[in-house]
Amino acid sequence: MSVLVFAEAPQGQFKKAAFEAVTYGRKTADLLGTECHALVLGEAENPAQLGTWGAHKVWHATHDNLNTFDSRSWAAAIAQAAEKTGATVVVMSHTSTGKSVEGRVAIRLGAGSVSGVSRLPTIDGGQFHVVKPVFSGKAYATFEIKTEKKVLSVMGNAVRPETLGSEAPVEALSLDVPAPAVEVVEVKRVEGRVPLPEAEIVVSGGRGLKGPENWGMIEELAEVLGAATACSRPVADMGWRPHHEHVGQTGLAIRPNLYIAIGISGAIQHLAGVNNSKVIVVINKDPEAPFFKAADYGVVGDAFEVVPRLIEAIKRFKAQQN
Amino acid sequence: MKLLVCISKTPDTEAKIQLAADGKSLDTSGMKYIMNPYDEWYALVRALELVEANGGTVTVVNVGPADNDQIIRKALAIGANDAVRINAEPTSAWFVAHQIAAFAKNEGYDIIFCGKETIDYNGSEVPAMLAELLDLPFVSWASKLDMEGDTATIQRDIEGGVEIVKVKTPFVVSAAKGMAEQRIPNMRGIMMAKRKPLKVVEPVPAEDPVAIVQYAMPPAKKGVKLVDPENMDELVRLLHEEAKVI
Numbered sequence: 156m157s158v159l160v161f162a163e164a165p166q167g168q169f170k171k172a173a174f175e176a177v178t179y180g181r182k183t184a185d186l187l188g189t190e191c192h193a194l195v196l197g198e199a200e201n202p203a204q205l206g207t208w209g210a211h212k213v214w215h216a217t218h219d220n221l222n223t224f225d226s227r228s229w230a231a232a233i234a235q236a237a238e239k240t241g242a243t244v245v246v247m248s249h250t251s252t253g254k255s256v257e258g259r260v261a262i263r264l265g266a267g268s269v270s271g272v273s274r275l276p277t278i279d280g281g282q283f284h285v286v287k288p289v290f291s292g293k294a295y296a297t298f299e300i301k302t303e304k305k306v307l308s309v310m311g312n313a314v315r316p317e318t319l320g321s322e323a324p325v326e327a328l329s330l331d332v333p334a335p336a337v338e339v340v341e342v343k344r345v346e347g348r349v350p351l352p353e354a355e356i357v358v359s360g361g362r363g364l365k366g367p368e369n370w371g372m373i374e375e376l377a378e379v380l381g382a383a384t385a386c387s388r389p390v391a392d393m394g395w396r397p398h399h400e401h402v403g404q405t406g407l408a409i410r411p412n413l414y415i416a417i418g419i420s421g422a423i424q425h426l427a428g429v430n431n432s433k434v435i436v437v438i439n440k441d442p443e444a445p446f447f448k449a450a451d452y453g454v455v456g457d458a459f460e461v462v463p464r465l466i467e468a469i470k471r472f473k474a475q476q477n
Numbered sequence: 478m479k480l481l482v483c484i485s486k487t488p489d490t491e492a493k494i495q496l497a498a499d500g501k502s503l504d505t506s507g508m509k510y511i512m513n514p515y516d517e518w519y520a521l522v523r524a525l526e527l528v529e530a531n532g533g534t535v536t537v538v539n540v541g542p543a544d545n546d547q548i549i550r551k552a553l554a555i556g557a558n559d560a561v562r563i564n565a566e567p568t569s570a571w572f573v574a575h576q577i578a579a580f581a582k583n584e585g586y587d588i589i590f591c592g593k594e595t596i597d598y599n600g601s602e603v604p605a606m607l608a609e610l611l612d613l614p615f616v617s618w619a620s621k622l623d624m625e626g627d628t629a630t631i632q633r634d635i636e637g638g639v640e641i642v643k644v645k646t647p648f649v650v651s652a653a654k655g656m657a658e659q660r661i662p663n664m665r666g667i668m669m670a671k672r673k674p675l676k677v678v679e680p681v682p683a684e685d686p687v688a689i690v691q692y693a694m695p696p697a698k699k700g701v702k703l704v705d706p707e708n709m710d711e712l713v714r715l716l717h718e719e720a721k722v723i
């Protein structure tokens with residue numbers, strides 16, 4: 156009755172999302188008094204490292220049909236691995252891959268599933284409980300999973316990867332994988348930037364910035380902080396910024412450690428996607444802007460004066476740190 | 478082309494979420510509802526565009542009680558040909574997927590469209606479950622979809638970029654921003670919608686494997702600390718020493 160963590164390795168490299176899922180899986184296994192096993196599908200660099208984040212053991216399956224991503228092939232592989240290794244709980248990351256396979260794995264295993272969980276499970280009165288944000292973060296809900304088998308996907312930044320062990324033994328697992336029906340033609344990634352869902356710091360701009368030509372200082376602030384950039388919906392709708400930067404109820408819901416909102420009024424639909432950020436800084440020239448009510452730190456001032464000053468202050472701070 | 482669009486009903490994006498006194502359910506008094514934006518703005522509109530270009534029909538399906546006819550009529554007003562409502566409370570993704578699968582199984586749809594997630598429970602699970610129950614290929618979070626014969630070229634959002642994939646019909650796809658532009662129903666559409674067929678079917682048995690036992694509001698903020706706009710060194714100090722986030 157182990158916990159099996161599907162640890163994804165996009166382009167063969169494990170990322171933070173995988174480490175978070177493994178730590179989450181290990182703590183779930185500890186709660187249930189069982190072992191945490193990681194599952195690696197396809198070629199990946201050094202699967203043994205997953206032991207560091209809490210896996211007692213790593214199962215590694217390679218197969219021609221796992222060389223590119225297809226939700227049916229991958230879900231079949233994950234469900235089969237769970238059955239073969241006797242896992243009752245399957246944990247994965249709530250990423251584009253996780254979202255494509257979680258529901259399929261749940262159906263295959265006859266398991267109750269909850270996607271995008273934000274806290275470790277608990278056992279309350281014999282029931283298995285998990286918590287996730289609902290209404291894009293306007294509230295939280297506790298779900299009971301009633302079935303013996305369970306599938307969970309873990310929201311980015313919900314748990315911190317922790318060093319809970321050292322290298323884990325890796326064992327090959329042979330699986331029967333159906334041929335992919337979806338052909339991957341091309342993968343295009345923006346190089347050199349932290350993807351928004353994984354980012355620990357996010358710098359976000361709104362209509363108050365007046366036009367796309369003024370994003371230079373937003374980019375620079377993100378650069379000095381090692382942050383990702385985001386924007387409000389009208390900014391994406393007007394084509395000032397790409398759609399994938401749109402956060403809020405009808406965009407991405409994120410929960411970074413630090414969210415810096417610049418020239419954003421703080422409409423309810425915007426707050427929904429960002430109010431679970433640990434710390435929120437709002438820079439807005441209107442002291443009445445609703446965003447200040449949801450902020451930890453506020454600066455009432457003109458972004459075109461405040462942001463360059465903030466960039467300089469951070470540079471000074473970074474210089475001192477070194 | 479025979480297309481199916483799965484639509485769901487969600488609280489309006491303006492809605493403030495309030496809990497019943499014991500936190501075990503939502504206080505829905507005065508709550509306004511809308512069609513889930515991803516279903517309406519992107520999935521439905523792209524399906525209509527494909528049929529306008531290639532011929533065929535667009536059916537919408539919803540799992541819900543009779544109150545939901547309002548959003549179903551809106552989908553018909555925007556342009557869907559007909560609608561099916563499966564008469565049951567949508568109690569979990571598992572339940573909903575089983576209902577839609579039971580209905581769609583023998584209908585021979587070329588493409589089944591869903592939204593990338595609903596804005597209430599943000600699960601992203603129904604489309605994948607539906608695909609599995611029908612043993613169909615599935616592409617999630619599609620921000621572009623073009624058809625050539627029976628092959629779709631789809632752009633799918635992934636972390637920090639996009640993936641371009643090809644897949645043959647039949648398949649399930651979940652729609653994200655970028656796939657189409659929202660359409661506002663016009664008067665003629667609204668009038669025609671009243672006469673379009675809306676079939677009500679009874680649910681198949683499916684037991685919920687999960688249940689919500691408690692709701693909670695996010696922890697309240699302590700109140701904003703204002704920092705002098707002239708003194709950004711102070712903001713940096715607070716973020717480092719007090720908040721410990723940089």
Ligand SMILES: Cc1cc2nc3c(=O)[nH]c(=O)nc-3n(C[C@H](O)[C@H](O)[C@H](O)COP(=O)(O)OP(=O)(O)OC[C@H]3O[C@@H](n4cnc5c(N)ncnc54)[C@H](O)[C@@H]3O)c2cc1C
Binds near residue numbers: 425444
């Ligand atoms: C169905 C629906 C779904 C929606 N979903 C989303 C969503 O997912 N995400 C989202 O963001 N929005 C969403 N919205 C839109 C939302 O209601 C707001 O309209 C939007 O968030 C406002 O964007 P903004 O704050 O950038 O612009 P505005 O509301 O125009 O605010 C601009 C702010 O900039 C400030 N400002 C102006 N100049 C300066 C300056 N020089 N320096 C500093 N501050 C300045 C102003 O004081 C103002 O507060 C949705 C709306 C609907 C109806």
